[in-house]
Amino acid sequence: MTSTAAEGHAVTPGITERVPSGCPVIHLDASPPLEVGSHWQKANELREASPTFFNTHAQGYWVFTRYDEVREMYQHPEIFSSESITPWDPEPAYRFVPTQIDPPDHAKYRQLISHWFAPNAVARIAPQAHEIGQRLVSGLAARGECDFVTDFAMRLPTEIFLAIIGVPPSDADLFVPWVEDFFAGFGGDLEQQQAMGAALGGIRQYWVDVLEERRGEAAPRENDFVSLLLHSTVDDAPLGDDLILDILTVLVLAGLDTTRGQLGYLFRHLADNPDDRGRLIEEPGLIPSAVEESLRLYTIIFGDGRKVAEDTEFHGCPLRKGDMVYGLVSGANRDPRMYDRPDDFVVDRKANNHLGFAGGPHRCLGAHLARMVMQVAVEEWLKVIPDFHVASDSPLMERGGGAMMTLLSLPLAWEVPA
Amino acid sequence: MKLEVSAPLCRGHGRCYTVAPDLLEDDDDEGFVTVRGQIIDVPSDQEDAARDAAGSCPERAVSLHED
Numbered sequence: 079m080t081s082t083a084a085e086g087h088a089v090t091p092g093i094t095e096r097v098p099s100g101c102p103v104i105h106l107d108a109s110p111p112l113e114v115g116s117h118w119q120k121a122n123e124l125r126e127a128s129p130t131f132f133n134t135h136a137q138g139y140w141v142f143t144r145y146d147e148v149r150e151m152y153q154h155p156e157i158f159s160s161e162s163i164t165p166w167d168p169e170p171a172y173r174f175v176p177t178q179i180d181p182p183d184h185a186k187y188r189q190l191i192s193h194w195f196a197p198n199a200v201a202r203i204a205p206q207a208h209e210i211g212q213r214l215v216s217g218l219a220a221r222g223e224c225d226f227v228t229d230f231a232m233r234l235p236t237e238i239f240l241a242i243i244g245v246p247p248s249d250a251d252l253f254v255p256w257v258e259d260f261f262a263g264f265g266g267d268l269e270q271q272q273a274m275g276a277a278l279g280g281i282r283q284y285w286v287d288v289l290e291e292r293r294g295e296a297a298p299r300e301n302d303f304v305s306l307l308l309h310s311t312v313d314d315a316p317l318g319d320d321l322i323l324d325i326l327t328v329l330v331l332a333g334l335d336t337t338r339g340q341l342g343y344l345f346r347h348l349a350d351n352p353d354d355r356g357r358l359i360e361e362p363g364l365i366p367s368a369v370e371e372s373l374r375l376y377t378i379i380f381g382d383g384r385k386v387a388e389d390t391e392f393h394g395c396p397l398r399k400g401d402m403v404y405g406l407v408s409g410a411n412r413d414p415r416m417y418d419r420p421d422d423f424v425v426d427r428k429a430n431n432h433l434g435f436a437g438g439p440h441r442c443l444g445a446h447l448a449r450m451v452m453q454v455a456v457e458e459w460l461k462v463i464p465d466f467h468v469a470s471d472s473p474l475m476e477r478g479g480g481a482m483m484t485l486l487s488l489p490l491a492w493e494v495p496a
Numbered sequence: 497m498k499l500e501v502s503a504p505l506c507r508g509h510g511r512c513y514t515v516a517p518d519l520l521e522d523d524d525d526e527g528f529v530t531v532r533g534q535i536i537d538v539p540s541d542q543e544d545a546a547r548d549a550a551g552s553c554p555e556r557a558v559s560l561h562e563d
């Protein structure tokens with residue numbers, strides 16, 4: 079049993095007395111790794127039992143399980159602040175920008191970044207992304223096997239991200255272990271806190287060095303995000319190194335591990351479902367739709383946290399300023415009130431309005447990039463390795479929902495032509 | 497049929513112009529649909545695409561008005 083950061087924190091005195099009779103009380107720590115699929119099953123059970131819960135994990139927080147409530151949480155930042163997005167840690171030691179900045183300041187910072195990850199910017203990098211994908215797949219093909227999660231799913235988004243930022247994609251050698259170490263600790267495992275701190279330090283120093291290389295230049299370098307930030311202003315003032323480093327760090331943490339996690343689940347599905355695989359080979363135009371469906375059905379966001387900014391009654395829950403809430407995104411994305419066949423992978427699903435990229439002002443800024451990376455992965459992989467299967471006798475395990483979920487490993491195997 | 501995109505609700509997910517590429521397009525800058533905050537006529541051959549666009553929006557920013 080791993081200890082978690084939440085242990086040792088008592089439930090806030092008096093808070094459970096406020097829980098109304100219609101809101102069941104649970105004790106759920108979602109941070110330990112479980113067999114693949116367990117978290118979605120848990121989310122399904124909770125959602126069908128009640129739209130709201132009070133969870134006595136850590137200091138205690140409210141849980142919303144259904145699509146409409148989760149979307150409502152996202153769309154009301156004036157009530158649900160992003161000051162903390164981890165409900166078991168209301169006073170986080172880190173500050174993610176713009177993730178944890180509330181409106182109206184949020185938009186100023188977000189605009190600096192959002193152009194860089196807009197569809198046209200992502201389209202500009204797509205040819206290079208395909209080259210990276212082709213190189214990685216061709217490097218694996220002759221082996222006949224790999225651990226998809228570490229050998230491909232982490233490497234591809236990292237290299238493409240570094241390319242779009244304007245630093246060498248080969249620096250993925252540095253970033254892959256840093257991101258691994260960070261998320262080992264982020265989910266609440268105390269034993270990993272030191273490695274998490276060291277990883278954050280490594281990432282930050284990397285960007286310090288990149289900043290130093292570019293400082294003092296008269297004009298921004300072309301297609302160079304760090305250089306652009308150095309030349310940017312908010313409210314007529316330069317951003318300053320601390321803010322630039324915060325922004326760059328959060329992009330690394332928000333962008334790489336997430337895409338890796340999502341790719342693992344999608345490729346496990348493709349390995350287990352030759353019909354869907356065959357359909358995507360026959361009709362590659364369906365790949366974007368399949369990517370959306372994997373974001374819905376295999377959402378890696380077990381839940382998303384917010385901090386209550388003003389006293390309010392929310393679906394029968396008497397929320398007080400300072401309370402934490404947890405929107406169960408994985409419950410919302412399989413809500414039968416919203417979706418037909420909610421637990422099936424429907425390759426060509428219509429009206430797929432999943433919340434896998436969140437919603438409201440903090441809608442995932444890298445969503446367009448993430449989709450492109452996933453589409454590149456499927457397209458380039460299936461061209462070279464059309465038939466593959468999961469090569470594991472024991473059940474696959476997934477990282478707990480304290481951080482973003484991901485398969486811990488995905489052994490794949492395929493025939494290598496003689 | 498008319499299609500309306502609510503400016504305050506739209507967050508640039510890009511789902512609408514992806515599923516209805518012959519009806520809607522992105523603004524080529526931040527990734528918002530060009531008709532954010534507008535009401536447009538939907539050609540009869542685009543009505544299914546418009547329905548998919550409305551149903552695909554995670555913000556419920558896209559609404560349809562049947563004639």
